[in-house]
Amino acid sequence: MKEPVTRLNYCQYLLVSQINYTLTNFADHCESFSHDAINRYLRGERITPRLVWDNVRGQVVATAQGYVVFDDTVLDKNTSFAIERVRRQYSGNAKELIKGIGVVTCVYVNPTLDQFWLIDYRLHDPEGDGKSKLDHVREMLSNIVYQKQLPCHAVLMDTWYATKALMLFIESLAKIYYCPLKNNRQVDDSDGQRPYGRVDALPWRDEEQAHGKQIKIKGFPRDHKVRLFRVEVSTHRTDWVVTNDPTQDSTAATQQVCGFRWKIEQLHREGKQLTGLERCQCRKARIQRNHIGCAFLVWVRLKELATQTGRTVYPVKYGLLDEYLIQQLKNPSLTMSFA
Numbered sequence: 001m002k003e004p005v006t007r008l009n010y011c012q013y014l015l016v017s018q019i020n021y022t023l024t025n026f027a028d029h030c031e032s033f034s035h036d037a038i039n040r041y042l043r044g045e046r047i048t049p050r051l052v053w054d055n056v057r058g059q060v061v062a063t064a065q066g067y068v069v070f071d072d073t074v075l076d077k078n079t080s081f082a083i084e085r086v087r088r089q090y091s092g093n094a095k096e097l098i099k100g101i102g103v104v105t106c107v108y109v110n111p112t113l114d115q116f117w118l119i120d121y122r123l124h125d126p127e128g129d130g131k132s133k134l135d136h137v138r139e140m141l142s143n144i145v146y147q148k149q150l151p152c153h154a155v156l157m158d159t160w161y162a163t164k165a166l167m168l169f170i171e172s173l174a175k176i177y178y179c180p181l182k183n184n185r186q187v188d189d190s191d192g193q194r195p196y197g198r199v200d201a202l203p204w205r206d207e208e209q210a211h212g213k214q215i216k217i218k219g220f221p222r223d224h225k226v227r228l229f230r231v232e233v234s235t236h237r238t239d240w241v242v243t244n245d246p247t248q249d250s251t252a253a254t255q256q257v258c259g260f261r262w263k264i265e266q267l268h269r270e271g272k273q274l275t276g277l278e279r280c281q282c283r284k285a286r287i288q289r290n291h292i293g294c295a296f297l298v299w300v301r302l303k304e305l306a307t308q309t310g311r312t313v314y315p316v317k318y319g320l321l322d323e324y325l326i327q328q329l330k331n332p333s334l335t336m337s338f339a
Contacts, residue, residue: 005033005041007294014276014298016320021276043286047293049121053148056300059307060108060117066152067109067260068144069116070137070161072124073268074100075278075292084285085125100278101288104136107267108150109260115307116263118300119148123289134166145173154178154245156261162242164219171244178257180231180239186218187228199240204230211249217242229254271299274317 013026023042027035074091077083078098091098102124109116120143122136131139137157144150154176157166162179170177181187186196196218204213212229229251231239241254248254271277275298280291302313309316 002032002037005038007045007047007297009033010038010041011294011297011301014294015301017276018317018321021279022281039282039287042282042290043284045290046286047290049293051293052121052296052300053119055297056117056119057148059300059304060119060150061110061113061115062108062150063110063112064151064153065111066150067111067154067156067257068141068150068152069107069109069156069261069264070104070140071158071261071264071268072102072104072133072160073272074098074102075272076100077278080281082283083281083288084283085123085128085288087127089124101292102133103292104133104140105264105267106137106140106144107264108152109263111260116260116267117303118267118296119144119150121296123292125285128285134161134163137161137166138169141170141173141175145175154243154257156258158261164217167244168220176243176245178241178243178245178254180241180258181217181228183240185240187215188218189213189215189228191216199228200238202228210251212251212254215242231255231258267299270302270313271295274302274313275299
């Protein structure tokens with residue numbers, strides 16, 4: 001009797017496969033499991049975000065200066081016509097609406113070590129659970145504070161999450177946030193002397209350029225003020241970053257803090273390129289969920305191996321091809337008969 005497929009088996013396949021991450025490819029290259037057996041396993045398994053935390057908690061080096069970063073990504077299913085829970089949504093990577101599965105992720109950053117870890121994620125499935133992306137962020141943040149009890153200095157978010165409800169929620173947890181505002185966000189820097197105006201139309205004195213300015217965002221409580229910084233990301237892009245940190249008075253320091261937000265983009269890019277995160281072609285929503293969970297577990301393992309060997313995740317994964325090439329040059333499976 002053949003042994004049943006396990007989570008370790010499937011994760012091992014995603015870890016070593018280089019291009020094709022389909023169940024058919026797995027079955028074609030494995031003597032132990034058939035395609036049907038793999039499919040049955042993924043339909044019956046229930047992989048949750050808690051598994052990621054269970055596997056990564058021993059790796060996390062917590063610090064009071066740490067950052068918690070939230071963002072979302074869309075797993076491209078644009079050529080799909082029958083995968084459950086696929087919906088049209090905006091992809092920042094494609095810069096347009098595409099068919100895909102939305103995933104909200106959370107990483108913990110240790111700025112002193114310049115290391116980060118995936119600690120939580122949620123699938124954005126409003127038709128299935130009725131939750132928005134903001135609901136997922138609130139849920140994960142509460143879990144960090146009350147269950148995981150990870151110390152952190154600040155929460156870093158993208159423009160989309162800079163809502164009054166979420167910002168006030170973070171403050172209710174006695175946490176600091178840094179987040180950019182949209183260019184047309186209505187703010188007031190005159191203490192009520194002038195009407196609200198677009199944040200990108202505010203005048204800036206030299207001193208304010210270096211140290212920021214106090215503003216009120218329209219819709220917030222009357223006496224609620226935050227500090228605004230004009231951060232020039234590049235020659236073609238300026239971010240309007242707000243924070244409730246009362247000790248922050250440096251634009252340069254704010255820019256440095258916001259730079260850690262890109263760690264989560266690194267996670268999304270590496271996950272898609274190295275783990276088959278968006279490559280599952282199965283139609284059932286449960287299989288998609290389990291595949292995504294396994295792909296994140298594989299990224300966690302790749303990151304651990306990369307840290308142990310002082311490399312990035314790319315040579316860790318692609319190093320398998322180096323070993324293959326060395327062996328083929330020594331004992332080629334295909335031989336040249338002319339040259």
